[in-house]
Amino acid sequence: MRVFPIGFIVLLTASVALLMSWQLSINDSFTHNVNSLFQANWLSNNSIKLHLTWWPRIFTTLVCGAALAVAGVLMQQVLRNPLASPTTLGVASGASFSLMLATLYAPWLLDFSYSLVAMAGGIITMGIVFALSWRRALSPTIVVISGLILNLYFGAFSAVLLIMNQEKLSGLMIWGAGSLVQTGWGNVSYLAPRVFTLIVVAFLFVKPLTLLQLSESGAKSLGVSLAKLRIICLGLAVLLTSFVVATVGIIGFIGLAAPAITRLIGVHRLLPKFLVSMFIGALLLTLTDLVVQQLPGLMSMMIPTGAATAALGAPLMLWLLPKLSMRSQTQTETVLTRHSEQGRYLSKYTIWIALGTLFFGLFIFSSVSIGNHGWSWIITSGDWSVLEWRFPRLIAAILAGAMLATAGTIIQRLSGNPMASPEVIGISSGTALGVIVALFSGLGSGLTGMYIGGFFGAIASVSLIILLNRKSGFQPEKVLLTGVAITALMGAVQTIVLAGGDPRSYQLLAWLAGTTYYVTNDALIPLTIITAISLSIGFICHRWLDILPLGEPSAHSLGLNVPRSRMFLLLLVSGLTVSATLVVGPLSFIGLMAPHLARLLGFSRAKEHLIAAVLVGSTLMLFSDWLGRQILYPEDIPTGMVASIIGGLYLMWGLRRL
Amino acid sequence: MTTRSFSLSILCFAYLVANIASAAQAAPLRVMSIDWTQTETLIALGVTPIAMAQKSSYNAWVRAPAIPSATQDVGLRSQPNLERLSELKPDKIFISPMFSSLTPKLSRIAPVTQITLYKQDNITWDGLKIFTRRLGEETNTQAEAETVIHTAEQTLAKLAQKTPQNEPPLLMMQFMDSRHVRVFGTNSMYKIAANKLGLKSAWNGETNPWGYSLVGIDQLMGIKGQIIIVKPIPAGVERNLQQDQFWQYLVKSSGQPALKAAPSWSFGSIPSTVRFAEELSNILSNKDKQ
Numbered sequence: 001m002r003v004f005p006i007g008f009i010v011l012l013t014a015s016v017a018l019l020m021s022w023q024l025s026i027n028d029s030f031t032h033n034v035n036s037l038f039q040a041n042w043l044s045n046n047s048i049k050l051h052l053t054w055w056p057r058i059f060t061t062l063v064c065g066a067a068l069a070v071a072g073v074l075m076q077q078v079l080r081n082p083l084a085s086p087t088t089l090g091v092a093s094g095a096s097f098s099l100m101l102a103t104l105y106a107p108w109l110l111d112f113s114y115s116l117v118a119m120a121g122g123i124i125t126m127g128i129v130f131a132l133s134w135r136r137a138l139s140p141t142i143v144v145i146s147g148l149i150l151n152l153y154f155g156a157f158s159a160v161l162l163i164m165n166q167e168k169l170s171g172l173m174i175w176g177a178g179s180l181v182q183t184g185w186g187n188v189s190y191l192a193p194r195v196f197t198l199i200v201v202a203f204l205f206v207k208p209l210t211l212l213q214l215s216e217s218g219a220k221s222l223g224v225s226l227a228k229l230r231i232i233c234l235g236l237a238v239l240l241t242s243f244v245v246a247t248v249g250i251i252g253f254i255g256l257a258a259p260a261i262t263r264l265i266g267v268h269r270l271l272p273k274f275l276v277s278m279f280i281g282a283l284l285l286t287l288t289d290l291v292v293q294q295l296p297g298l299m300s301m302m303i304p305t306g307a308a309t310a311a312l313g314a315p316l317m318l319w320l321l322p323k324l325s326m327r328s329q330t331q332t333e334t335v336l337t338r339h340s341e342q343g344r345y346l347s348k349y350t351i352w353i354a355l356g357t358l359f360f361g362l363f364i365f366s367s368v369s370i371g372n373h374g375w376s377w378i379i380t381s382g383d384w385s386v387l388e389w390r391f392p393r394l395i396a397a398i399l400a401g402a403m404l405a406t407a408g409t410i411i412q413r414l415s416g417n418p419m420a421s422p423e424v425i426g427i428s429s430g431t432a433l434g435v436i437v438a439l440f441s442g443l444g445s446g447l448t449g450m451y452i453g454g455f456f457g458a459i460a461s462v463s464l465i466i467l468l469n470r471k472s473g474f475q476p477e478k479v480l481l482t483g484v485a486i487t488a489l490m491g492a493v494q495t496i497v498l499a500g501g502d503p504r505s506y507q508l509l510a511w512l513a514g515t516t517y518y519v520t521n522d523a524l525i526p527l528t529i530i531t532a533i534s535l536s537i538g539f540i541c542h543r544w545l546d547i548l549p550l551g552e553p554s555a556h557s558l559g560l561n562v563p564r565s566r567m568f569l570l571l572l573v574s575g576l577t578v579s580a581t582l583v584v585g586p587l588s589f590i591g592l593m594a595p596h597l598a599r600l601l602g603f604s605r606a607k608e609h610l611i612a613a614v615l616v617g618s619t620l621m622l623f624s625d626w627l628g629r630q631i632l633y634p635e636d637i638p639t640g641m642v643a644s645i646i647g648g649l650y651l652m653w654g655l656r657r658l
Numbered sequence: 659m660t661t662r663s664f665s666l667s668i669l670c671f672a673y674l675v676a677n678i679a680s681a682a683q684a685a686p687l688r689v690m691s692i693d694w695t696q697t698e699t700l701i702a703l704g705v706t707p708i709a710m711a712q713k714s715s716y717n718a719w720v721r722a723p724a725i726p727s728a729t730q731d732v733g734l735r736s737q738p739n740l741e742r743l744s745e746l747k748p749d750k751i752f753i754s755p756m757f758s759s760l761t762p763k764l765s766r767i768a769p770v771t772q773i774t775l776y777k778q779d780n781i782t783w784d785g786l787k788i789f790t791r792r793l794g795e796e797t798n799t800q801a802e803a804e805t806v807i808h809t810a811e812q813t814l815a816k817l818a819q820k821t822p823q824n825e826p827p828l829l830m831m832q833f834m835d836s837r838h839v840r841v842f843g844t845n846s847m848y849k850i851a852a853n854k855l856g857l858k859s860a861w862n863g864e865t866n867p868w869g870y871s872l873v874g875i876d877q878l879m880g881i882k883g884q885i886i887i888v889k890p891i892p893a894g895v896e897r898n899l900q901q902d903q904f905w906q907y908l909v910k911s912s913g914q915p916a917l918k919a920a921p922s923w924s925f926g927s928i929p930s931t932v933r934f935a936e937e938l939s940n941i942l943s944n945k946d947k948q
Contacts, residue, residue, distance in 0.1 A: 045879060048907060049876065049879050052903055052904040053876040102893075110893035111897055114894050164715075167718075167719050168718075171833070171834040171835040171892045174835055174872070179837070179838065181838065181874030181875070182837075183836075183837055183875060183903070183905060184903040185903075369741070371741065371742070371745060372730075372742055372745045372746070386741045386744070388766075389741045450759065509736075510736040515737065520763070629739075629741075634731055634732050634739040635733040635734050636733055636737045
């Protein structure tokens with residue numbers, strides 16, 4: 001099915017116009033209300049409200065939507081990755097993080113200029129991404145991975161700050177959710193000229209960008225300086241995003257959805273793609289905002305538009321997915337393929353040493369800790385009772401690390417996409433969504449309620465993934481996009497909940513951060529059994545994991561039933577993720593990092609890759625859990641965050657060597 | 659060897675003496691609560707909690723009553739440090755339903771008592787009294803609980819006499835950022851404080867179980883009342899408000915300059931309510947001098 005571009009835009013415009021005129025015809029005559037755009041009647045409450053809040057809001061949404069869409073097109077074009085969006089490069093989380101730091105440690109900076117702080121954060125983040133990928137001439141893959149790592153990094157640090165200072169940061173939560181409430185024309189007059197200038201500049205680069213679309217070598221031979229072009233275009237996208245993020249907050253999905261829809265309705269040439277995306281982005285955001293304003297009572301106040309676009313955009317993406325024609329990923333150069341020639345073998349000896357280290361670590365970390373009277377070692381203090389609290393956590397950390405590492409390895413090999421991880425395919429998010437529903441619907445605030453909710457959420461997301469991807473034979477990109485949509489939905493619900501400032505969100509935040517705190521002794525035995533079984537299945541399938549990355553035709557000619565094996569592996573990944581997530585929260589950082597680290601160590605054949613990833617994952621988690629309990633004693637830093645903070649550093653260092 | 663057995667016997671002796679001494683004066687209950695509202699009330703009852711959660715944040719947000727120095731910090735409210743808590747050997751742990759998922763873990767350390775305060779339709783003066791008496795019963799301080807309630811009622815009655823009675827209803831809010839406020843109404847301790855002073859709350863819209871509604875300031879249009887801004891005001895907000903046309907219009911149309919009140923714990927019990935009432939009465943009577 002192919003929707004005609006003009007028809008689609010007309011439909012969008014018509015719905016926006018309809019809603020606008022409907023809202024304008026309330027309370028006063030239509031013409032009076034339209035007049036209030038230009039001149040407020042200072043005697044009429046209604047006219048003032050329209051002039052100072054309603055009209056500026058319309059214009060802000062139009063400008064922001066257009067800016068984000070253009071930023072999205074630029075990024076997707078430059079990085080040649082349909083998953084790239086203004087949030088992918090860490091700009092939004094960098095801005096958010098800098099605002100958080102300023103709120104907590106340098107409030108005078110905010111008094112000076114709020115936007116400038118956010119923008120500085122975004123630009124510095126971009127600078128780091130560039131620095132990390134500089135030696136590879138800003139290759140798309142490396143840029144995306146660097147962005148992703150920084151995203152996780154800032155995300156982890158922000159979550160730590162948030163858990164420690166929830167009251168102080170509650171205002172930032174609203175900003176993070178992208179509320180478009182306007183109180184005057186300040187934002188519009190700030191944004192409009194800046195966004196307009198940047199978009200005009202972006203149009204100047206349409207031609208060289210079109211060349212880039214052909215192929216990298218083609219563009220090079222035509223004399224386009226790739227690095228320069230990428231820096232300029234990404235820089236433009238970052239500035240556009242920063243302006244929007246600084247003034248109205250994080251509105252994520254537009255930058256991803258607008259270009260995707262444009263591609264879907266059959267626009268492939270770059271210039272029309274720019275224009276159409278711009279319109280779609282602007283109209284989509286405005287439409288969402290108008291609908292949000294239409295919601296009754298408390299709902300409209302509690303649902304910020306930025307979160308709503310994600311919540312509405314996610315089903316839209318899911319509906320569009322089966323219709324999305326994917327070009328093959330041959331263009332995408334991945335880290336995976338870079339190393340496959342020089343596989344390193346794992347000797348039995350190395351494995352034993354690694355296992356030994358793991359057990360030695362378990363011994364040390366369970367016996368040494370800060371206590372009421374400073375540092376103590378159990379052997380000398382004789383206080384064995386604390387093991388009751390410590391041991392289940394450390395064991396659970398090891399098991400979760402192993403499971404997530406396996407899941408991550410499988411999904412990364414399966415998709416050939418270095419950005420893939422159990423979280424990216426949406427299972428962790430589905431689980432988290434279920435837990436949120438359980439917590440806030442009052443169905444169960446206890447542990448059992450959370451577990452049941454999480455389990456249903458996970459099952460629902462797995463079914464959705466299978467349902468939507470069965471026809472396409474579980475094409476990796478589509479599976480990933482399904483995950484992106486589910487994650488966006490979860491993110492939206494989570495932001496809405498956190499922005500509402502409900503004190504219960506405290507508990508939720510702690511769980512979402514990925515902590516082993518809630519693990520009990522009773523959970524350990526089933527967890528161990530599940531880990532043992534699913535890990536063995538993973539190892540049995542290692543031959544598939546060697547064959548599948550070769551591509552569908554080669555795999556087929558080697559006698560593999562590609563769709564069936566993909567579906568089986570997907571189910572296995574789901575099982576692994578669900579069990580890990582239910583017990584220790586959605587700790588996806590490990591699932592992403594352990595396979596990366598294993599590969600950076602040089603293990604690229606499936607079996608070695610799996611073993612190394614499992615060992616790396618478990619050790620990393622073990623150490624993280626211990627460290628998280630010591631750094632800010634008596635406060636706990638969730639295991640997942642510590643893991644991603646440690647792992648991220650290593651990964652950044654490793655990236656520079658690539 | 660001899661020194662060792664000697665010191666051992668001294669230890670045994672000291673232990674015996676300590677036991678006899680404690681039996682003689684019935685050692686006070688070793689209690690603690692994860693919840694700030696409960697901690698606040700416990701301290702008001704004269705009970706020294708052996709531990710509490712997020713001490714430094716309590717000092718920033720609840721402030722009074724001050725925490726006794728003997729009270730230890732056990733970390734986050736959502737994840738109190740179990741190792742530390744078990745080392746402190748409490749007799750009783752209080753929690754609010756918000757943290758009920760911790761019950762299985764905490765009850766392995768000491769019996770857990772769950773006491774509910776903030777839920778829909780529960781936050782009235784009577785509700786606060788019931789809550790205070792309940793904590794009194796749980797900690798053997800029934801008499802102190804009555805004193806706390808009695809003193810509070812006396813203080814509030816005195817404040818009501820001092821407070822100007824011809825005031826318009828109060829629009830009590832706390833800024834989250836320059837465009838969003840928590841506006842307090844039904845089921846909030848701010849409203850109880852205002853009512854006790856003989857004043858009304860101007861916000862008649864819906865509120866959540868914690869007594870507030872998170873709204874954009876555009877929703878405040880057309881509400882007549884004295885604007886009370888509860889501090890702390892986030893950084894940068896005051897400067898933005900001075901330039902904000904809509905906010906200026908809101909204040910102008912309310913007919914009164916906006917007043918600022920010193921911070922109180924928004925989800926507090928009797929101590930916070932009395933403290934806010936004092937502040938409210940104070941700023942309203944000194945309004946003309948501002």
